[in-house]
Amino acid sequence: MSHDRGKLEAIxxxxxxxxxxxxxxxxxxxxxYRYLPGPALxxxxxxxxxxxxxxxxVSTFYNAxxxxxKGETVVRICVGTTCHIRGAKVIQxxxxxxxxxxxxxxxxxxxxxxxxxxxxxxxxMAPVVAVNDQFHGGVTVAGLKxxxxxx
Amino acid sequence: xxxxxxNGRVVHANEGEMLLAVCRRxxxxxxxxxxxxxxxxxxxxxxxxxxxxxxxxxxWSNYVTSCLYPVEKNLIVLTDSTKVIELxxxxxxxxxxxxxNSPEIRQLAAEYGVNQxxxxxxxxxxxxxxxxxxxxxxEKMGFSAISTxxxxxxKVVAPPLKEAPPDCVGCLACSLNCxxxxxxxxxxxxxxxxxxxxxxxxxxSKCGKPTITRDFAESLSKTKxxxxxxxxxxxxxxRREISLTMGSIxxxxxxxxx
Ligand code: SF4
Ligand code: SF4
Ligand code: FES
Ligand code: FES
Numbered sequence: 001m002s003h004d005r006g007k008l009e010a011i012x013x014x015x016x017x018x019x020x021x022x023x024x025x026x027x028x029x030x031x032x033y034r035y036l037p038g039p040a041l042x043x044x045x046x047x048x049x050x051x052x053x054x055x056x057x058v059s060t061f062y063n064a065x066x067x068x069x070k071g072e073t074v075v076r077i078c079v080g081t082t083c084h085i086r087g088a089k090v091i092q093x094x095x096x097x098x099x100x101x102x103x104x105x106x107x108x109x110x111x112x113x114x115x116x117x118x119x120x121x122x123x124x125m126a127p128v129v130a131v132n133d134q135f136h137g138g139v140t141v142a143g144l145k146x147x148x149x150x151x
Numbered sequence: 152x153x154x155x156x157x158n159g160r161v162v163h164a165n166e167g168e169m170l171l172a173v174c175r176r177x178x179x180x181x182x183x184x185x186x187x188x189x190x191x192x193x194x195x196x197x198x199x200x201x202x203x204x205x206x207x208x209x210x211w212s213n214y215v216t217s218c219l220y221p222v223e224k225n226l227i228v229l230t231d232s233t234k235v236i237e238l239x240x241x242x243x244x245x246x247x248x249x250x251x252n253s254p255e256i257r258q259l260a261a262e263y264g265v266n267q268x269x270x271x272x273x274x275x276x277x278x279x280x281x282x283x284x285x286x287x288x289x290e291k292m293g294f295s296a297i298s299t300x301x302x303x304x305x306k307v308v309a310p311p312l313k314e315a316p317p318d319c320v321g322c323l324a325c326s327l328n329c330x331x332x333x334x335x336x337x338x339x340x341x342x343x344x345x346x347x348x349x350x351x352x353x354x355x356s357k358c359g360k361p362t363i364t365r366d367f368a369e370s371l372s373k374t375k376x377x378x379x380x381x382x383x384x385x386x387x388x389x390r391r392e393i394s395l396t397m398g399s400i401x402x403x404x405x406x407x408x409x
Contacts, residue, residue, distance in 0.1 A: 041312070052317065053296055053297055053310065053316065054295060054298055056298060056300060057298035057300060060300045060301045
């Protein structure tokens with residue numbers, strides 16, 4: 001873990017170490033490391049004077065935060081109702097096979113993470129797959145190859 | 152003073168008091184699992200529901216959690232109406248599905264005739280009803296050592312990073328106030344283990360019995376300015392000492408009066 005103090009200190013200072021900025025601080029840490037490293041949570045608690053238990057509670061509440069490192073590319077498969085009807089399960093299986101990991105996992109080389117989400121609000125484009133927050137609609141099994149190869 | 156009617160009886164309450172407290176004071180029994188006098192009302196368990204109405208509501212009524220509802224002038228409260236019982240049964244049915252093996256929940260549900268849940272019971276659950284008493288009371292004690300972790304289906308009560316909590320002092324407030332008694336701890340005379348952390352128990356300097364944890368005592372003497380020596384003696388020995396002192400004082404007074 002390339003977790004150095006200077007980066008964290010800069011993030012804390014950006015928000016003047018205000019306890020109210022807990023979520024913003026965690027977002028920036030997540031962006032910096034692609035996850036929330038345990039020691040960073042301890043330092044956040046100390047810097048913002050927020051109980052560690054609260055920091056942990058918030059870190060585990062929001063889907064945007066992850067306590068384990070994510071891959072460089074995060075593939076999010078929508079499995080909401082509409083996408084489900086339009087074949088999200090098959091898409092999911094296909095992606096899992098292609099990358100050799102299950103949803104919620106990260107490849108050992110830290111290149112890919114698969115996540116499933118419930119309705120990303122683009123049902124008209126179902127089934128939807130987001131690759132690093134870039135949305136792709138009307139995804140087909142054949143098209144998937146291209147999509148994942150591209151990245 | 153606010154005048155209201157509970158189950159047909161006119162009662163008086165102080166402005167700002169919650170219905171639950173008033174009903175209980177008047178002797179009406181209302182089940183409540185997430186309520187604790189030491190902490191603010193929370194509204195999590197939904198068991199304390201009562202029916203409320205007013206003359207001017209023209210037959211309409213509302214169902215509210217009594218722990219969170221402040222008294223109002225001319226309120227008419229029913230704590231056991233058919234609809235209230237029905238609501239409580241539903242809640243207990245759900246809680247029984249979550250905690251099928253909890254003796255406390257089973258007993259309460261049975262009182263309402265719910266002997267078996269009509270939902271799919273949780274297998275290998277932890278019998279925690281997520282009432283939040285443990286986390287809130289820990290915070291109130293000034294420690295905030297534990298919190299809820301995750302959300303929705305996966306929500307549990309746990310220490311940070313699910314490791315031995317650094318801010319815990321082993322006071323047991325969480326465990327002793329848990330309505331379903333699911334927070335385990337082990338006392339073996341000289342140590343206490345809770346949340347995966349081991350604490351030293353202070354031994355009474357008079358009788359040798361274990362008192363509270365060293366960490367709890369240190370925290371109390373620091374934050375509440377109680378001299379640390381106070382915790383070196385157990386409650387019983389403290390009382391014994393007081394009675395000896397009182398006896399001596401009585402003797403002196405008698406001597407002085409002679
Ligand atoms: S552990 Fe006990 S006190 Fe804590 S939330 Fe669960 S049921 Fe409530
Ligand atoms: S024993 Fe620890 S976790 Fe429980 S209330 Fe006391 S300080 Fe909090
Ligand atoms: S269900 Fe996938 S976008 Fe709505
Ligand atoms: S006691 Fe009122 S909701 Fe739990």
